[in-house]
Amino acid sequence: MKRIIIRDVRIETGFKKVAGVVSETLTDLVTIVIEDGVISQLLQADDDQLVGFRYDAKGALLLPGFTEKHCHLDKSRLGTNWQAVKRVSSIVERFEMEIGELNGLPLNVAQRAEKLIQVFQQAGVTSLRSHVDVHPRVNLDYLDQVVACLAAHSQELTAEIVAFPQHGLLRNDSRDLVRQALKQGASLVGGVDPTAVDGDMKKSLDATFGLAAEQGAGIDLHLHERNEMGLATFEYFLDLVEKYQMQNKTAVSHAFALADVTGTQQTELFSRLAEQGVSIITSVPLGNMPPVLTLQNAGVKVHVGCDNIFDNWSPYGSGDILERVGRLGEMTNQVTEYELSRTLGFITEGVTPLNDQGEQVWPKVGDTADFVFVEASCSAEAVARRSKRVATMSAGKLVAGKL
Structure with a gap:
């Protein structure tokens, strides 16, 4: 049994309130004992009798490992020379141009994916979901390279792969390739703008859900479509979630159309999303964005992902x-x-050290030792000040930084 001892770890213990309003986050220093990647003890002071490999956190704040919920490991140009983006007239022109530009880079997909994974780990990520292009122009080449890259990190990073027919599931007839991808490492079916790209919203979504049901996979759909076009997609998407009984197995990324609905229609749609367990994933664009807080208040799970990171x-x-x-x-x-402390949950699968009432709910004995050590006094400061990450630990293994 491998035992790891980390002393002088700062954890949040409660909220201090003045006139009923949270004014401060209370913390304490503890010693954490990890055995086989899981927390086995939380002690108030270091015990010299404990035997195991020792780290000293030197008072760094402990936060749950971060989840990067939307990235593209096959697309980043990290590790290559600077190149700005060329303007295009349509999404189709963009993804057609992208193939030649990516294939012409001096580093292959696996090499560039490796560099992005290192960046993620240094930032505190212990879990990620990556979309990977699957279409007739590249077949399963990108997928195979990303699968191999992630396999090399299997002991230090939890990962999901979305088989992403970016060029259109129907438009480029990628159904067989997506089916193969789900047998070779992908666990979710992707898609993009079923009306604007595939030209037939219902037929496209029928095919997407059919593949997912056939292979026992989840779904994560890119949806940039706005107004009635996008809202119609949401309604039919929800109909299919019910039909295929895929509650809590689907997500919609970007979801710009959710900013175009108001009043009773908004209440009803957001209620359906919550009831069917459809998650919304946003990259927090500086322009249009779904109403994150309204969705959350309606019970919809909302996650944040970086999406594009120096790519085409x-x-x-x-x-x-x-x-x-x-x-x-x-x-x-x-x-x-209080508000800032809650915001952390968008990148931790909803896990926060304190619950809404200020009770400590993390870390606890039995939790997997997926940690981020941060130079901050509390999670509110970490969020507002983008505090420095000291180290990242995955299942008790130090994967970035040092203690």
């Missing part, structure tokens, strides 16, 4: 998911101690 779609993006959720807090005016 955008020259921006650092791969720092804490920076991205800080941007969400800033854009939605989350400024109080």
